[in-house]
Amino acid sequence: MKLSLVINGTDQIVDCVPSESLFEVLRRLGYHGVKFGDEHGLTGADTVLLDGRPVNSASMLACQAQGHHIATIEALGEHPHQGWRVSEGLHQIQQAFIESGAIQCGYCTPAQILAAKSLLEKQPSPTEYEVREAISGVLCRCTGYLKPVQAILRAASALRGETPLSGDGVQWDLGGWGRETTLPPSTAGEPTTQLTGTLTRPKVILAPQAQAWKVVGKPEKKLDATKLAQGKPAFTADIEKQGMLIAKVLHSPYAHARIRSIDVSRARALPGVASVLTWKDIPRVVWSTAGQSDPIPGPLDTFSLDNKVRFVGDRVAFVAAESAEIAERAIALIKVNYEVLPAILDSADALEPSSPRIHDEPEYVDFADSDASRNLAAQIRIDIGDVERGFKEADEIFEAEYQVPKVQQAAIEPHVVVTYWDEDDRLVIRTSTQVPFHVRRMLAPVLGLPVKRIRVIKPRIGGGFGGKQEVLIEDVAAHLTIATRRPVLLEYTRDEEFTASRSRHPMRIKMKTGVRRDGTITANEMYALSDTGAYGCHALTVTGNTGHKSMALYVGDGEYRKAPNIRFYADVVYTNTPPSGAYRGYGVPQGYWPVERHMEKIAKALNLDPIEFRLKNALRSGEYHPFSTAWNEGREPRPEIVHTVGLEECVQQGKAAIDWDGKYSNASWHAGAPSRSPAQPAPRVMNSLGQPLRKGIGVAMVMQGTAIPYLDMGGASLKMNDDGSFNLLIGATDLGTGSDTVISQMVAEVLGVPLEDIITYSSDTDFTPFDKGAYASSTTYVSGAAAVKAAEQAAERIRVRAARMLEVADPALIKLADRNAIAPDGRTVALAEIALETLHRSDQEQIMGIGSYVSPSSPPPFAAQFAEVTVDTETGQVLVDRLVMAVDSGVIVNPLTASGQIEGGMTQALGYAICEEMRYDEAGRALERDLDRYHIMRANEMPELTTIFVETFEPTHPFGVKAVAEIPMDGVAPAVGNAVRDAVGADLDVIPITPEKVWMALRSKYHSA
């Protein structure tokens, strides 16, 4: 049928079939700003404006849009500089999103901007509450919504012709504590108290050289923000290839079964089907899908396709067809005869001798202490000091058991890959991955290709959070391209993300702690039973981190501080559930829920101040990381001193920001202080039944790691251009975090140029140097150090050539600043002049630099996490009103991107605390299969977020940095749990903290009282 559509003000006649959605038609026409997030429009990534109102384009037929005006992000502005053509530049909302740091991965950004545009056209002076309501239909997994809300308020102000108020938008270097900014009354006449203040660098402890930095430490705009604000075709699926096929996967309906036979004849005969592959059609190569360095520290227990399925959602067959619809019909035509086997659905059953064996394939390859005959993917036994003696020396022993759930990374962009042969018969894999170089190395044997015949391209990524540290679907598309010789696109649906992707390891954790009455910890023990699901990807390393980074924080005091007694044992077991894997925090959030709840209980039981008790026993600078003497992810341990610990300062700053002293022991505050969440239009002290709400405040202290020492390696290369600008090539993988930007800032600082003079290209295995990928909080630290080395090499050549041009005897006396090389007497020569001299005029050479870096240390960042809650004593509902996080992440290279990381991380962690959980029925089928039943935080449900950076200068890095990306995942759940305890006296041992659990805890407390 032919449709007449008005798109962005232009009439278009479009050929389409009646069942095509508006989303499909717009994407086909090249409007790449419209994104796929899920099948039901629940992410809102597919939002467009229809007659000025936001609609989900995937949820309506294209024919329904006939006669209406459709607007996509492409209708807004464009880059202001278009050569000789005069452009009106970007729209004010796009501009505000860029300047406020509202764009991280940028996948949700076009939809958020369109929703904002619709709001501001109706309501030029919205309240913060109205802004949050307006964008609540667009889910963002990166930002925590704070900066998008600030951006929209800022854009509203600009569109009204006002100069943005001093409190409107992001505040840097406040030099004081949280400010509320009262904006002018809205047209509705309500006062508009803006609660979106972000505190950064309220107290900065900087090395002297940092004072003079011009680019490092500044809130520079993200390098990719401009293109993302325009919805440019930057993501994996934003590419058209002639003859491209669509791939689909047939997934197992059974948790554990052997495939007796598969009949694919009808599927193969269906017109439009190009290929159907089963386990019989491809080589049987055992591997691990965990995107890690070689050798992969885990068992090899996976095949691209196997004759056995081990969870509901496991792979059975692959199909490639001319369209998604044909591929789905072909999937339905495949007949499989299964021999259903008994399944293990509870990790507690996995080690029972009578349990079925999940991995009985002869090709299985053990790593370390995995034992497939016992369903054991990994075993960890770490003893530091003499734990039994420590328990004997304790006055009290505290024991308890805790549980943490399986949760999803839920990146708004699902897993997606495009594969094709290039003109040199090399296989190109364009994929949304955190680990492009691992993809290339790991897939080579699986596909029967040498590494040199594979090229992996990583475009922009719509969020990863560890879920894309897995080689999850790249092999599927690659097998189909090999089979058909044609390009293949495979994009997971949201349902597949929940049933056939990866997740955070659920664990049951026992704690046993010996304490003296003065609060000295004499011994601390943790046992974790960790559920890796059907495959052992990341089994050892994730679970190792659970103890390594949470149990290292509290070493004891006095003589125990010198020789801590710590034990961490874990069994990581197979079950017939979807595999666990990497998820931001990498095992550490699982550890801090029990550790920090346990510390709180001990402090209460011994009548100790919870903060002083923790600080008394916490690790201090100059001490050994206790685990470094005993464990290194299955490799040889190497003792390591922790040089910088800003924890005490974090505590002081965080306490002041949340007014701990005014609230913690204040009975009237607990009883009656109104909730002040920005998600609520009005404060409340009673629930709807007139029963009391109770306030509570809680704290947790946490540490993480920065990279894996002696293993993680990053590389960079740099060359100087004719105009004095530089091309920087890095293998580091920016998955929306802003790592391209912060690495470029460090390079710009070394070269004495503004950030705009660094043109950065990241992650293409053909062009950029190797990098292990974006995980383990290593990018700024490791990849950044590699880039600094490359920049220093180039800077050295620039100084040599400048010294010759300026007739200065010693090149070391030349300084680089403001795009100039500067002699000691003040004479200058521009870098552009040096570039022309060296490239064209005399003694020609390409000024360039290369660097690679592997770190001998893993300096931990530290943080104090505070939470303020309101608990409904009748229903058990917990409203988190405020989260304050004070972080020591070393020097902050870019407070705009770093604070975005903290806000987004706290928001994901809040979901872990109160609402996210993946559950299964008695047959192993997932109960949560979409973003309706699996709830992630929306803009109108958020508490107030406050970020404080307490800077230390980490001496192992040229710019003193440590990691920032993962630590916000660690402390929110226990801080909220401790705040609930503070509010109503109920001790929760299991997350998420649902109203049911609080209600039950309250009832059992009343009954036992």
Ligand code: FES
């Ligand atoms: S910036 Fe919103 S999903 Fe990534």
